[in-house]
Amino acid sequence: MSEAIRILHVDDNPSFCDLTREFLQREDSRFEVVSENSPTDALNRIQTEQEQLDCLLSDYNMPEMNGLEFLETLQQQFPDFSAPFILLTGEGNEDVAAEALNIGASSYIQKGNPEVYEYVATRIRHDLETEQAYRDSQRFDTLLSAIDDPFYILDGNGRFSYVNNAFCDLTGYDRATIRGSDPSLVKDEQAVAVGEKYLAQLLSNDGPDSTTFEVKIQPKNGDAIHCEDRMSVLPYEGEEFRGSLGVLRDISERKAREQQLREAKERYQLLVEQSLIGLYISRGTEIIYHNPKFAELFGCTDEANVLASESLSERVQPADRDRLADNLGEVMIGDRDSIREPFVGVQADGDTINIELLARKIELDGEPAVIGTVVDADEDDQSYWQLRRERDRLEAFTSIVSHDLRTPLSVAQGRIELVLQELTEGSAVESLEDADRALRRMEAMLGELLTLAKQGEVVADTEPASIQEIAESTWENVETADAHLHVSTDNSIEADPGRMKSLFENLYKNAVEHGRSDITLRVGASEEGIYIEDDGPGIPADVREEVFEPGYSSSEEGTGFGLSIVEEIVEAHGWEIGITEAESGGARFDITGVEFAE
Known part of the structure; x- marks a missing residue:
């Protein structure tokens, strides 16, 4: 509403129009009153000035058409014209008053003594403020309804005074049901208490402007929904607390992921702590972490006993320490993808134990490290050692085939080639050629046999x-x-x-x-x-x-x-x-x- 309030007064009596203008402008300096003596002239003015008019005063008894007919014609010709319409009449008539209000008049006032102008001025101001508030609320409602996240306003008594469409969708309740109800409609007792606790923090003298907390919203149907509530306090009117507002965000998926991560962490911890294989993390030979089985393998009764050792090297016999350090160093710098080697371990009481140690490079806190396993080779991994012995025998076999058999075959083939170049008798040449083919077939078979031996090794890296x-x-x-x-x-x-x-x-x-x-x-x-x-x-x-x-x-x-x-x-x-x-x-x-x- 502009600072000047422009009022159109319609009355078939010019003198009454002048009098009304004088009294109203005396009541409020913002009033600017213009007059028309017939509804037709008033409609013509509205057609050209409707954007500048803030309020209409109309007499009821006019010869061309009465005030109600004028209002209906106005509504038909200018459906978007929303300025307050106040009907003035010389006689009190409840039926006219009821019909006027029913078809859209904002007020009905009976003419009389001069004091009525003070009331008219008050009604004009009230109706204009009401109309402006309605327009503001419409814009406010349109704005908040467009917010994707659920939004709510609680009044000073802690009851819902506004919710947007997203809030209705989240809870499954319509606005009529939510408005006027308290938060217990969509929260259990514990969730209500949590909201009140955070509101109290906002209202404290040193409280923040806003706060964010997690809350469970109970919809009309279905399970509770995990939400994040960002709450703040409405601006005060003087010392009066007007209420609070908040924006909800559905965090159900995040909570589900967090639960999955917790469960995965628990399973991982259970796997590591209850593992039947010793696990460790080190930088080079320096132990950073180990599980209980690692300590058990070395006969240690507590973690401090193991970590007191400055390095893994101290857990193997002196003769193996350089080899262990070299192997772990090669893994750390990337020269080897991994190691799997036997060592003689030294337990806390000085006894020795045959162990198999495996290590692979990882990155820990941005720096290279090693993760690995240690097993009791005499107790837990007999099958591995048997397989290792089989592998060693296979390697020895392939070495014999490759060197001890291929070498004489090559010599025999070379000799036959020399003889073939010197012989001329057909039968002898044919026999030697048969022998040459047999030797070449043996050579091919040995090659295939070597390939067969090597290809059977389990593929470790793909x-x-x-x-x-x-x-x-x-x-x-x-x-x-x-x-x-x-x-x-x-x-x-x-x-x-x-x-x-x-x-x-x-x-x-x-x-x-x-x-x-x-x-x-x-x-x-x-x-x-x-x-x-x-x-x-x-x-x-x-x-x-x-x-x-x-x-x-x-x-x-x-x-x-x-x-x-x-x-x-x-x-x-x-x-x-x-x-x-x-x-x-x-x-x-x-x-x-x-x-x-x-």
Whole structure:
């Protein structure tokens, strides 16, 4: 409302218009009264000045149309005109008064003595303030309804005086139900007490301007909702407390995540504390953390006993300390991914114990560190030591095959080559050529045998490997005659790329060796894993298990180790392989249990 209050007075008596103007402007210097003597003239003025008019005074008894008809015409022609309409009449008539208020008049005043002008001025001010307050509330309601988060206002008595649409959506109650009710409608007794506690803090002399706290909101239906309430106090009117307001934020998802983290932490703590394997974290050989089993392995009765040792080195015999320090140092600087080595441990009472120590590099507080395990090699890990001995024997075997057998084979092949160059008699040449082929076959078999021995080692580290890239690059390095390759997947799997190449190489060779020269191979992915199939003669069902046995071959030229190597690679990854018939009638190898990379 502007500082000047412009009033349009409509009355068919010009003298009464002049008198009314004089009295009203005397009552309030802000009043600026303009007059029209007929409703038609008044409507014309409203058409051009409606934005400047703040209030209408209208007589009831006028010859052209009465005051009620004038109001109805005004509403029809100018539906957006919202200035207060005060009806003046010379005689009291309750029916007229009721109808006037019913159709939209803001006030009904009976003309009379001069004192009525004071009342008219008061009514004008009141109706204008009411209209302005209504407009403000409409804008306020529109603004707060647009807020995405639930919003509420509590009056000085602690009852809801306003809530927005989001608050209604959160609680499941409509505004009519919420307004006038106290917070117990949507909070239990404990939550109400929490809100009152934080409100008291805001009202204290040294209290903050606002505060944020967690509260559970109980909707009309369903479980309680975890919310965050940001509360503040409404501006005071003098010394009068007018109430508080707050914005709620649904934090149910955050609380659920926090609960999951707590549960995960509890499980992790339980796993570490109750583990049957000694766990430790160190920087180099300096112990930072260990679990109870670690202390138990070294015969320590308390944590201080273990941590009193400045380093892991003091928990192994002197002869092993340099080796342990070197190994951990190599892990720390990244020269080795991990270590798994046997040591002789020294317990608190001086007794010794055979241990196996594993370590891997981690980052702790932004600096390199080591996390590892320690187990009693004599009690808890016999199977590992047996496997280690088997591995050592296998390494010794492959060394013998590689050196002690290959060397004389190479000498024999060289001698035969020299003799072949000197001989001319046909039968002798033919015999030596047969011997040469046999030696070369033995050489190939030894090579395949060495590969078979190495490929069976369990794959410790994998990385995302593109099926298409490995399949196609391997194809380029294999003699495939006129054969064709089609790859229909761009998926990647977690695997050892080097062994995957060997897997594809042996499957390609097997298909080309036993199929046509123009055989077609297809590589693809299924829901269960990957497959390699061809359109060759296929593999009979009764020998599909035998083909994976070392030395099995249906070809005189083959070594019989190709598919054995494939199976070893598959099992080293923890996968499975099976043979079926392809739609083309050829052989199809399905490798399942693979992990597709994201």
